[in-house]
Amino acid sequence: MLAAGQTTAAALLIGNELLAGKVADENLPVLAGELWKLGISLCEVRIVRDAVETIAAAVRDLSPHHTYLFTTGGIGPTHDDVTVDAVAHAFGVGLVSDPVLEATLRACHPEGCPSASQLRMARVPQGAVLVGGGAGVWPTVQLSNVYLFPGVPPYFRERFASLRATLRGTPFTYLCLHTRLGEGRIAEDLREVAESYPEVEIGSYPAVGRSDYRVRITFAGRDPEGVAAACDAVRTRLGDDALVEPDLP
Numbered sequence: 539m540l541a542a543g544q545t546t547a548a549a550l551l552i553g554n555e556l557l558a559g560k561v562a563d564e565n566l567p568v569l570a571g572e573l574w575k576l577g578i579s580l581c582e583v584r585i586v587r588d589a590v591e592t593i594a595a596a597v598r599d600l601s602p603h604h605t606y607l608f609t610t611g612g613i614g615p616t617h618d619d620v621t622v623d624a625v626a627h628a629f630g631v632g633l634v635s636d637p638v639l640e641a642t643l644r645a646c647h648p649e650g651c652p653s654a655s656q657l658r659m660a661r662v663p664q665g666a667v668l669v670g671g672g673a674g675v676w677p678t679v680q681l682s683n684v685y686l687f688p689g690v691p692p693y694f695r696e697r698f699a700s701l702r703a704t705l706r707g708t709p710f711t712y713l714c715l716h717t718r719l720g721e722g723r724i725a726e727d728l729r730e731v732a733e734s735y736p737e738v739e740i741g742s743y744p745a746v747g748r749s750d751y752r753v754r755i756t757f758a759g760r761d762p763e764g765v766a767a768a769c770d771a772v773r774t775r776l777g778d779d780a781l782v783e784p785d786l787p
Contacts, residue, residue, distance in 0.1 A: 544760070545707040547573055548582040548600040552593055552611035552621055553689055556585050564691040565610045572698060577707030577760065578606065588612055593624030601628070601684055606705065611689030613679075615655040625681055626663035636662045638677070670701030711762040713769045716751040716782050720744075724753065727775040735768040737761060750784045 549569055555561040566583060573580045581604065586592045593612070601607045612621030626633050639660035643652045662668075663681045671677030675696050679686040685701075687694050717724060721742055732740045738759040745751055755772060759765045773781065 544579055545577065545606075546579045546581045546604045547606040547608060548584070548604045549580060550593070550596050550600060550607060550609045551583065551585045551689075552588060552609060553585075554588050554618070556611075557587060563610075565687070565689065565694045568691075568695055569608060569610075569698065572702065573705075573707070574710065576702070576705055577709040578705065579707075588618045588620055590620050590624045590627055593621060594628040597625055597628035597684060601682065605683060607684045608687060609684065610687045610694055613659070613686055613688055615653075615658050619658070621686055622661050622663065622679070625684055625686060629663060629665075629681060631664040631681075633661045634664050635660045636666075636668065636679075638668060642676070669704060670697055672700060675700045708760045710758050710760060711765040713757045713765055715755045715757075715769065715773060715776075716745075716784050717753050717755065717776055717780050718751055718782060719776065719780050720752050724755070724776060727772060728755070731768055731771045731775070734771065735759075735764055738764050738768040740768060740772075748784070751782045 549566060551563055551566065553561065556563055563585075570580050582600065584596055584600070586596050588611075593609075597607065597609075609621055609625070612619045612624075622633065635657070639662070640657065643656055643660055646652070647656070662679050666679050666681040668677035669680045669685070676693070678697050678701055687697055721744060724742070728740055728742055732738070738757055738761075741756040741758075743754045743756070745754055757765050757769045757772075759768075
């Protein structure tokens with residue numbers, strides 16, 4: 539359960555190719571892992587088509603309910619790259635050419651002007667700012683709490699890394715136990731402990747293919763004392779004889 543005031547995020551993955559199974563998304567695992575390290579709870583993920591109204595509706599729905607909204611995909615030079623248009627539409631603003639992005643594009647084409655299609659990548663929603671970037675890394679467009687990232691994995695990773703330090707969260711504490719007991723045997727104990735410690739996320743994960751333990755139990759939260767207490771409560775209920783210290787991974 540999330541406590542009031544916690545830093546949360548949503549991710550909006552954009553692309554017909556994702557929904558058609560033509561391309562496997564590689565960005566979400568990276569984003570989720572980085573947000574976890576920062577202490578930001580990724581609460582919701584959506585995948586939508588390259589359609590202005592669809593993207594805009596998702597932005598309007600997600601943005602007010604989270605500290606951060608990260609979009610991936612749809613910010614290139616082609617006709618189906620409509621994320622910038624959609625975010626502008628979601629906030630009811632127009633599009634402008636950002637002078638920094640336009641100058642960067644022109645510098646990349648010293649022997650001739652960039653094409654109209656290439657200059658599309660200099661368009662930003664009115665009122666947007668540029669964050670991150672530098673040292674050869676293209677900056678990221680931010681409007682309100684919405685950050686627009688490319689869908690190409692290497693570009694996504696380098697842009698996220700360049701602005702990571704600007705994101706703020708409260709670090710998580712994480713503990714885990716491993717037990718020889720099956721989930722059916724421990725389910726009631728976990729439920730009762732979870733009810734006693736509602737701000738601690740308790741997870742139960744069957745260990746397929748392991749011979750040394752059957753279930754990994756995880757405890758995560760922003761209060762180190764609460765996480766430790768929940769872990770100790772489960773340890774006491776199951777008993778040390780039911781727990782193991784496996785050779786990991």
